[in-house]
Amino acid sequence: MSDILNLSGSIIGRILLADIVPYLTPFSLALVITILVFTVFLTLSTPEFRAMIQFKKDVVGTSTVEKKEARFRRFMTILCGVALLGVVTTGDLFNFALFVSLVGVTNLGIFAGVKDSHVLNAAFQYGLVIMICSLPLFGGVAITLARTGTLSMGVLAVIPADPLVNISRALLIIGAIGEGALAPFFATKVEMIRAKGAPYINMMHLSSLMVFTRIIEIIFIMG
Amino acid sequence: MIYPATNSMLYLFLEIITASLFAGLLLGLHRKVIARIQRRPGPPLIQYMLHTLKFFIKELTIPDTSSMPLYVAIALALAGAWVLAFLVGPVLLGPYIIIIMCYAVHKVSEHGIGLATGSPYAKFGSSRAVLSATSEMPLVVAPALVFVRTNSLILQDIINYQIINGSLVNQLPLAALATFILVITKTPFNPFGIVYGKDIISGFKTEHFGVIRGVLMFGETLAFFVLLWCFLVIFFGGVINTPLTILLAMIGVTFILGFICALTPMVAPYHSVMIQWIFALLAIANVLLI
Numbered sequence: 169m170s171d172i173l174n175l176s177g178s179i180i181g182r183i184l185l186a187d188i189v190p191y192l193t194p195f196s197l198a199l200v201i202t203i204l205v206f207t208v209f210l211t212l213s214t215p216e217f218r219a220m221i222q223f224k225k226d227v228v229g230t231s232t233v234e235k236k237e238a239r240f241r242r243f244m245t246i247l248c249g250v251a252l253l254g255v256v257t258t259g260d261l262f263n264f265a266l267f268v269s270l271v272g273v274t275n276l277g278i279f280a281g282v283k284d285s286h287v288l289n290a291a292f293q294y295g296l297v298i299m300i301c302s303l304p305l306f307g308g309v310a311i312t313l314a315r316t317g318t319l320s321m322g323v324l325a326v327i328p329a330d331p332l333v334n335i336s337r338a339l340l341i342i343g344a345i346g347e348g349a350l351a352p353f354f355a356t357k358v359e360m361i362r363a364k365g366a367p368y369i370n371m372m373h374l375s376s377l378m379v380f381t382r383i384i385e386i387i388f389i390m391g
Numbered sequence: 392m393i394y395p396a397t398n399s400m401l402y403l404f405l406e407i408i409t410a411s412l413f414a415g416l417l418l419g420l421h422r423k424v425i426a427r428i429q430r431r432p433g434p435p436l437i438q439y440m441l442h443t444l445k446f447f448i449k450e451l452t453i454p455d456t457s458s459m460p461l462y463v464a465i466a467l468a469l470a471g472a473w474v475l476a477f478l479v480g481p482v483l484l485g486p487y488i489i490i491i492m493c494y495a496v497h498k499v500s501e502h503g504i505g506l507a508t509g510s511p512y513a514k515f516g517s518s519r520a521v522l523s524a525t526s527e528m529p530l531v532v533a534p535a536l537v538f539v540r541t542n543s544l545i546l547q548d549i550i551n552y553q554i555i556n557g558s559l560v561n562q563l564p565l566a567a568l569a570t571f572i573l574v575i576t577k578t579p580f581n582p583f584g585i586v587y588g589k590d591i592i593s594g595f596k597t598e599h600f601g602v603i604r605g606v607l608m609f610g611e612t613l614a615f616f617v618l619l620w621c622f623l624v625i626f627f628g629g630v631i632n633t634p635l636t637i638l639l640a641m642i643g644v645t646f647i648l649g650f651i652c653a654l655t656p657m658v659a660p661y662h663s664v665m666i667q668w669i670f671a672l673l674a675i676a677n678v679l680l681i
Contacts, residue, residue: 174543177486198475198489202496209464216458216509230456230509361521366458366506370465373502373521377495384531385488388538 172325175388182259190259191322195385199256199378206374207249211242213367233365240281241368248274248371256382261319264386265309265343268379272298272347275372282363290359297346305343311336312390325389337387344383348376406482407474411609413638414616415440417645418579424649425580443608451601456509465507466603469500470610476617484547487534490621494530497614498523501586504607505595516594519585522660523576529569532671536566537625546621550628558629565677567626569670574622576667577615578648582655583663619644 172179177194192200215233233241251274254267276298279291313319315332329337344350349357349372357376361369419436426433453462476493479485498520505517538544540562541552553559560567576583587594599607623631623640631640658666 174545174548175486175488175538177489177545193486194479195486195488195492198479198492202472202492205468206499209460213458213461213464213507216461216507217456218509219456219511358518358521361502361506361518366503366509367461369506370461370499370503374499377499378492380531381488381492381495384491384535388535388544 172322172389175385190257192257196256199381200253203249203252203256203374203378206371207246207252210367210371210374211246211249215365215367218364231364234283237281237283238365241278241365244274244277244281245368245371248278248375252375252378255379259321261309261312261321261324261340261386264382265305265340268305268344268347269298269302271375271379272302275349275375278368278372279360279363282365284363287360287363290357290362294349294357294360297349301343301346303343304339305347308336308339308343311339321386321389329390333390337390341383341387344379348379350376350380403478403482407477407613410477410481410616411612412440413641414612414619415443417619417641418612418615420642421578421645421649421652422580424646425653428650428653439612443605443612446600446605446608447602449601449604451603454508454510454598457598458507458509461503461507463603465500465503466599466607466610469497469504470606470613472496472500473610473613473617477613480546480617481620484550485545487537487544487546487549487621487625490617491530491534493617497610501595504599508598510598512597513595516586516597519660520595522664523583523586529573529667529671529674532674533563533566533570533573533625536563536674536677546624549625550632553628554632556629558627560626563626563674563677565670566674567622569674570622570626572667572670574618574644575648575651577611577618578652580652581648582652582658583667584657585660585663616641 172191172193175195180192180194180197182191215238217230217232220229220231248271251267251270255264255271258264258267276291276295279287279294282288282291309319311332312324315330315336316324316327318324318327327333349360357372360372363369416436416439418439419434422439423433423436453459472493476490479489479493480487501520502517505513505515505520508514534544537549537559540559541549543549543552549559556562572583575581578584579587596604596607619641620637623637623644627640631637
């Protein structure tokens with residue numbers, strides 16, 4: 169646990185569940201509060217009216233997200249928030265990988281309802297990336313289990329890293345940045361955010377950075 | 392440590408306000424330095440502070456096209472994130488990883504602020520915010536190197552390590568340089584400020600007025616203070632660890648930032664990303680060399 173204490177502060181609470189120990193530190197508490205706040209106000213927000221412009225002309229009109237589409241994307245936004253809560257509170261590496269995959273799927277869902285071929289094409293590319301990146305993500309988990317005999321972060325924190333664990337750390341990073349559409353896999357994300365529906369798009373950006381912040385902690389813990 | 396930790400909410404509130412006002416003065420000094428280099432008299436030192444305060448008494452207008460309550464809430468989220476970072480950093484000397492999280496919330500907020508208005512100009516700014524988020528590798532690389540060296544990311548532990556072993560800038564000079572680049576990116580008129588480029592009006596803030604703009608500027612002022620403080624304490628903590636030395640160092644670094652911002656043009660968006668990645672890679676090379 170010493171690495172967790174040195175990284176994230178003292179343990180505020182934990183649920184003793186064999187060697188799978190979900191725990192709460194000041195860092196994970198800050199993440200939980202941030203995700204809850206964002207999920208609530210993004211869910212309550214109405215989509216914006218996007219001003220359509222043409223060069224040498226004044227604003228020529230506005231358009232927004234249809235009600236049916238908005239309802240589905242709002243549901244995906246809530247689901248993404250729930251998956252993110254799992255990502256930041258879990259103390260088990262396999263659960264972490266599962267929740268990160270769920271974040272990827274819900275992000276894809278947020279854009280699946282958009283009726284714009286550019287956005288749908290980008291979402292398709294992103295779907296391919298998250299499918300491919302699930303291999304290094306779960307591969308990293310499998311190698312860690314095979315090498316150390318545990319997936320509990322509390323136990324992993326006291327096991328010294330060796331070359332195989334370092335490989336699994338690298339695989340976990342690749343998996344997480346792929347699922348979160350982070351650099352260098354962010355090209356599709358830039359196309360996807362052309363879609364209307366600010367609250368839902370914002371959730372995708374939030375999920376990317378929260379997954380990234382959490383993976384940093386996990387990589388350090390596994391050291 | 393600049394501020395004593397306390398349980399009094401009123402005292403904490405005063406700490407936040409004084410930090411924001413001091414950072415406002417620093418940003419005023421920064422503008423003055425730029426002006427003097429360009430042989431202009433420049434605005435008075437309190438100009439940035441007055442500019443922020445002015446918005447708190449201006450009329451609040453909300454575009455009809457905006458996404459509500461996102462339009463208001465996201466601006467509060469940006470300011471709230473930096474208040475949290477201030478409390479965790481200078482006040483409590485707690486986990487640095489929470490400040491990294493606050494920085495991530497800042498980037499999400501920049502994106503959301505631009506999108507929530509429905510304005511295409513603001514959207515340009517928010518798209519650049521997404522692009523610039525990919526370039527902030529120094530934010531992650533530098534703490535990783537500090538953790539490898541000190542085995543802790545608790546700010547108090549990092550300071551204690553430096554008091555015993557000397558400042559980290561001597562051991563990780565390129566990591567310090569990478570973090571300094573990060574401080575530059577949060578300074579007005581900086582060469583990497585693609586989010587605020589004049590070619591896109593006021594970037595993501597184009598459609599924000601009145602008290603909401605004031606809150607945004609307050610958050611950005613606090614962000615400058617916290618990042619500058621973190622840079623000084625994490626890499627010069629062996630020497631700069633008393634309130635007076637920190638304040639003097641902040642003024643000194645602001646002078647240097649003024650020179651950099653006055654003498655360098657704004658780079659193109661992709662170059663901005665590339666340059667910041669190069670500095671992050673240099674920081675990694677630093678560890679391999681040692």
